[in-house]
Amino acid sequence: MPDTTLTSDPSHDGPGAQSDDAAGYYTPGAPIADTKAPGGPIADRWQTRKFEARLVNPSNRRKLSIIIVGTGLAGGSAAATLGEAGYNVKSFCYQDSPRRAHSIAAQGGINAAKNYKEDGDSVHRLFYDTVKGGDYRSRESNVYRLAEVSTNIIDQCVAQGVPFAREYGGLLDNRSFGGVQVSRTFYARGQTGQQLLLGAYQALERQVAAGTVETFTRHEMLEVIIVDGKARGIIARDMVTGEIETHLADVVVLASGGYGNVFYLSTNAMGCNVTASWRAHRKGAYMANPCYTQIHPTCIPVSGAHQSKLTLMSESLRNDGRIWVPKKASDCEKDPRDIPEEDRDYYLERIYPSFGNLVPRDIASRAAKNVCDEGRGVGPAVEGVRRGVYLDFSAAIERLGRDGIEEKYDNLFDMYARITGEDPYSTPMRIYPAVHYVMGGLWVDYDLMSSIEGLFVTGEANFSDHGANRLGASALMQGLADGYFVLPHTIRDYLADGPFEPVPADHPAVVEAEQAVRTRIDTFMNSNGTRSVDSYHRELGNIMWEYCGMERTEEGLKKAIDLIRTLKDDFWRNVKVLGSAESLNQSLEKAGRVADFIELGELMCIDALNRRESCGGHFRGESQTEDGEALRHDDEFAYVAAWEFAGDGEAPILHKEELIYTAIEMKQRSYK
């Protein structure tokens, strides 16, 4: 890969010294000095930390309690492991069963540095690829640890009975993924996430039977309880009875996933939301790099205004499909099969001849947006614009035969046909980028503890491992690494301070948190407005996608902030929630989530406004090379933006954590 090393300027004044687009929108805060990562050689840091973490003897573990919010790969695996260790665990999810968590929808696979192919893989190489893939905006100590424990994950999952793909000799098969040059991705056909999640779910249910874990399904966390500066519990709503419940514990873990649904349309499950994280943020947990959103290039395009959800098509399709649009806008309505070869623009092959259709996700996504913005998009026009490009398999079908394609992509082609009603074997598929995963999240230290003591954050809900861009097959790895192998060690060091003073149910902090939840629900139920919650969510999504999506500009972001503030004001005056608060009420659930999404959306725009550089999936119009490629500014922005909530209507406070690389050299990415 043609990387060029950047020459760093030793005279600069530290990160953020020059650009200040967001001046007036935030208050500068003290830098984050310590992430608690051990020093020394990077390969020894995790071993050092594990050894130094204090122990809790088995008979004392029974006296300690842990609340875990979320039951996906990060939360389910953590609940199972901590239950097994002998702690009292309470596990919460909003779905009707822990098995529904959206980790289940991940298709591609999970990376691990097993080097089973003897093709030069190693822990260090997985670490290197992940930091580089994240455009040098992740934390090297965390990423190294992720790579280090990745091999244990595969052992654990195989022992649980996860049916990974095998070779004829009975050993595990691997494939290559996302532009790396080794085969390190373990997979279970196109349903790896489902199989891994079921493994964690089964381990969790085993602990439920053993009595160490208690599960609370159809429960939503609505507030965190902080006593003497420490997280000591949550307020949850039983979504069936409407009862507001107080749950107290010695420590709280948020594993509540990502917030891509701020865009309304995304590949996330309908219920994925930011409420658990946002409620914690409002209580003092920093929100880090909230604007880092991953846009996935190969989703089925929007078909109409009714659309609720975008469906991802596996990226593996780009191995054989050729992406094009008509050269002339006047051809866009034609049947693609009637457009001759010379009138087609295979734009990725044209602009990026060495990577062609296999350029990374962010580049493929932006290129698709650009051709559609030029008026050369295909498929049905939604709100006046055609947003789709062809992913054409005709050459591959000619080369491999229909059977060859069926063998490789059968289920994907069927899924496409079911959703669109078109046969992708005879007419090119249409695809368009969609919001997929967020790399931002609550700030955590090396121990995965947030800026609130006793509040730990794992998986997609935290920010630390993916940088500005996430490589394929690394989200599943992080979820399970955090839950099975990292948190159980770091949390015991925290719990070793126990036993903790019990919190009485009438403690002022508990009463205050419960009252806040009740007031909020009453406000929704008594708001005699006229607009549905969904209509606000859609409007917010449009603003976010338009101005804080694939390409952002200073002007657009400032406009978006104004629009969101107006929307927020209108929401609180004019939202309408029917039904009762004392029963299952899906409008009420959504109202609380959308209220939080609106506040998050504003912070995302401020964060994006502050970051006047292009990196990963985040492209700032003002920061590009002469040929329109993303231009990073390491001298100004090699930092984590950790935002502190300053109060309603107050400008958020920006704390910067400098990213220091000792084991890896920062390079500019190039895919030409």
Add this chain to the structure above:
Amino acid sequence: MRLTLKIWRQADAASEGAMHTYEIDDVSEDMSFLEMLDVLNEELQAKGEEPVAFDSDCREGICGMCGLMINGQAHGPEVTTTCQLHMRSFKDGDEIVIEPWRADAFPVVKDLCVDRGAFDRIIQAGGYISVNTGSAPEAHATPVPRDDALRAFNVATCIGCGACVAACPNGSASLFMGAKITHLGELPQGQPERDTRVVEMVGQHDHEGFGGCTNIGECTAACPKEIPLDVISRLNWDLHAAMRHGL
């Protein structure tokens, strides 16, 4: 297209339910069935009527949370999840009857939502392999023949939606249970607990109030993941083996 919807409305588990009729216009064939209900709900809300409660989450056919009886068929006329059923499967002027899953073991929570907690409790009874985190042997220490792994995978694709139960005249969960027993029983890792697993899971199944299996096959016909009927043979075979082994 214009449709007439007959939808089961029930305020909560304790209340009486009834069918209600709604007319809906401008349904596009590109909508999923659930998006059509979203549109209906927006209209109801605008009229000041409480929206219809129904379960869904991933809306891409994998989480298993959605599930409706549509014209008497679990998930409707196509072999797929309700979220992946599109309105092009219907035509202008159709009347569509929409009910929650039918089974005693799945009590109605509200409108079209049911409680499938019994499935979790069946898994708790033994639907796992006992291995503590961090104590697993190296993954390559136990080779698994490719065909066995493939067979295990094919049945492990069960999404736990409950269509099998809803479709079964007996309200049996044998397909759901057979899928898990076959998945784990097919692998070397699953052998030590194979006998106890089947005995405990079947005991819990009966305790929850699911009916017995009489090999009618409606379950496999309704299964969106096409779990084959022979997982039930495997379940029975394992149960008999466990009894022979003295359990």
